[in-house]
Amino acid sequence: MKKISFAKDVLPHGIAIATFLIVTILFFNPAFFENKALNQLDIVQWEGSSKSMRDFREQTGEEPLWSETMFSGMPGYLVNVKWGNVVVGHFKNILALNLPHPICNIYLAFFSYYIMLIAFGVRPYLAIGGAIAFGLSSYMIIGLSVGHSARIGAIAFMPVVMAGIHLAFSGRTILAFGVTAAALALHFRENHLQMTYYLMLIVAAYGIVQFVIFLREKRIGEYFKSIVILATAVVIAVGSFFGPMWAVTEYTRYTRGESELNAPGGTEKSTGLAKSFAFQYNYAILEPFTLLIPNFYGGSSQNLLVQDPESNVSKALAATGSKETFNQLAYYSGAYWGPATSMPYYAGAIIVFFFSVGIAFADKKFVWWLVPICLLAMMMSWGSNFKSFNYFIFDHLPGYNKFRSVTFTVVMIIFSMPLLGMIGVEKVLGEGMNKQNRKKLLIALGATGGLCLIFLLFAGILNFMREGMDEQLPPWFSKALADDRKALLRGDAFRSLAFIAFAFVILYLELWKKITPPAFYALLIFMITMDLAVVDNRYFTKENYKRKRGAASFVATEADNEILKDKSYYRVYNIQGGDPRNAFLEARSSYFHHSVGGYHAVKLRRYQDLADSCLFPQTNTMIQGLQQGKADFSAFGVINMLNIKYLIYGPERNNFIPNPTANGNAWFVQKVITVNSPTAELDKVCDLNTRHEAVINDPAFNTAEIGYDSAATITLVEHNPKFLKYESASAAAGLAVFSEIYYPKGWVATIDGKEVPLLRVNYVLRGLKLPAGKHTISFTFEPPAFVTGNAITTAFSWIVLLVLFGSIGWTIRRGPNFSVT
DSSP states (O other): OOOOOIIIIIHHHHHHHHHHHHHHHHHTHHHHHSOEEEOOHHHHHHHHHHHHHHHHHHHHSSOOOEESSSTTOEEOTTTSOOOTTHHHHHHHHHHTTTOOTTTHHHHHHHHHHHHHHHHTTOOHHHHHHHHHHHHTSHHHHHHHHTTOHHHHHHHHTHHHHHHHHHHHHTTOHHHHHHHHHHHHHHHHHTOOHHHHHHHHHHHHHHHHHHHHHHHHTTOHHHHHHHHHHHHHHHHHHHHTTHHHHHHHHHHHTTTTSOOOSOOTTSSOOOOSSOHHHHTSSOOOTTGGGGGTOTTTTOSOTTOBGGGSTTSHHHHHHHHHTOHHHHHHHHTTOBSOOSSSSOOOOOOOHHHHHHHHHHHHHSOHHHHHHHHHHHHHHHHHHTGGGGHHHHHHHHHHSTTGGGOOOGGGGGHHHHHHHHHHHHHHHHHHHHHOOOHHHHHHHHHHHHHHHHHHHHHHHHGGGSOOSOTTHHHHSOHHHHHHHHHHHHHHHHHHHHHHHHHHHHHHHHHHHHHTTOSOHHHHHHHHHHHHHHHHHHHHHHHSOGGGEEEOOSSOSOOOOHHHHHHTTOOSOOEEEEOTTSOGGGGGGOOHHHHHSOBSOOOOSOOOHHHHHHIIIIIHHHHHHHHHHHHHTOOOGGGOHHHHHTTEEEEEOOSSTTOEEEOTTOOOSEEEOSEEEEOSSHHHHHHHHHTOOTTTEEEESOTTOOGGGOOOOTTOEEEEEEEETTEEEEEEEESSOEEEEEEEEOOTTTEEEEETTEEEOOEEETTTEEEEEEOSEEEEEEEEEOOHHHHTHHHHHHHHHHHHHHHHHHHHHHHHHHOSOOOOO
16 A cells, blocks of 8 residues: 655645635625525525425425425425435535535535546646636526526536546546446436536547547557446446436426427427427527626626616716606616626636636647537527527437526536646646747737737627617617626726736746745635636625525415415415416415415426416406406316415405315316317317316227216315325216326326226316215325335445445555546
């Protein structure tokens, strides 16, 4: 065993961890020194969405699996289900030094990226700067601020996954085996498959480059040996995520899988998301310049220039002397002039400069891997602004059409730039200064600093207005707006130029031995931190915090309290604002009630179809009737079949409307209509009297077996998120419709203890053929994805840790040298 040197093998890593901890605490200081917590909109909404599931777990100790308070019911896999990989979660907490969630994800991003840079042969003190650049990129901080904790958590572990893979192709197969398995298990546990998809693209590009290298060196056998090692690690990691992956993959088929409806204007079915939805948020062609100049497009879309009394816009509006004009035009005074609602993803001026250094100095195997990844990510981020490319890959790249918000692809750039940059700086530090290297450094300076200088001097060549806005605004206002936006660009262009110049100077001095190494590293780390932290604080301020308190995020209104006096099982519909679509954008109702709406990006496709085609139009008609004082609730079959007993339109005590014609929890129908397509089924249900009729898309359904007893009863006697029990009595065999959402994977129906086939009726609801007489009906949610999958998940989670610690122990016995090239 090689003797461990404290100064070389221990101290640098200890300093790195201490630095990451200090930066984390200082950046998020209100959370540590002012008893505050992050105020994240998505997390607040999650608290409303998951309330019933968390309550059930606390009361029973069981996993609820089904969310009964959102969208009339949906699988809870992506809401709040705890799986058997809890031991992996405990390991994450240890790695994160028990820092508060979700702040810990930024610390882990530092730590993870540091490990990757060390694995790629970057010296520790240089790696600290690269790790901070990754974790403090505005991509990470903005994502955290809006509550995308799972996305940021998944990104945080991407670098250490890459570290394990690179170790395998560098001959450190035992350590690679453990690191890759554990890192992937941690990444998978965050359960953000869109980030996993981008990681796969990065790894695939790396694998292709390595294949070419090994093939040229006639070491193809070693290449496939590494592949086998990594594939085994992947299998183990997937095993630790097997249950969630099974459940989510299964669920995705019914949310973002193949549409069962005919496409508009034809009969073809579509797969994945609609392009209009997937490409709702795109980068403008020039928007990647925000990686270098954060205010290239004006900064945040939430920044109104009228808020600054010294701005040209404020002065121009004040000069009019008209309060009405001021109020009308203030809305158009946004600093951001790009094509969509946005916040800039800033990589850091120093990092962009180092990236150009990496292109000039790093080994070509890294350049040919990371530069194409950046170009690919850039083109993907353009979305519908580059249709010829993005529509093609949307239709042909496997799995890509399941994801939206293509601006998220910028994560591949944020991942790649510090890596190639630090590899390049490591290379030039190792080689020292000579004529050729001086020339390369000057070219890198000219390519980045020169670009900043061009925008500083010639910013006026840009339009600074969104397409069509010139015609809508007075010329004097447009000029003031453009001048302010131009000033913002020039200010940040000068700022970035200054940081690049500083980085060039200290690197130059280090190469000429005019500055001591500790001073060089300290200055570099400090300037990288300041460069990014100052920009981050434009979008992440004290307003992003709230006082910690024991009270819930939502407080019941007087209307809520009045409705809650009804202890029966029913649903509410929040129609505040008069737009029924708002009910699908809030989780407050789900916190207190069983709601037909909710807040979640992944809902059942059929339920969304029903809402768009039937529920929303019926609601608009109903609202018009209520306003005229003549609403007939019995005419709204979909509202009634969803058992909407109360409609909320405000917070006051009387701001709700009871629906006396709601169908209840279950009912027998007089007539069954069969159709031969989902489209016909949806069309029919929109006009159906659901209290007396039902529509089934199943020509094989035998209507002759169905009778009707007008005195029949069916009553819900017991319910929780994953179990419902009914009692029925009927003199004739009939079809019972249940106001519960049909989901084919996991719900088991029994009549008097005997399992029976479950029918889908009225496009989204459950139905059963019930024989005459008195019977007990039950629905139990027992998805194999959880029952079987969770046992596998638990077992493999322990295997992951055994593999990791075993590989580390083996490596320590062989020697502490971790660095490879």
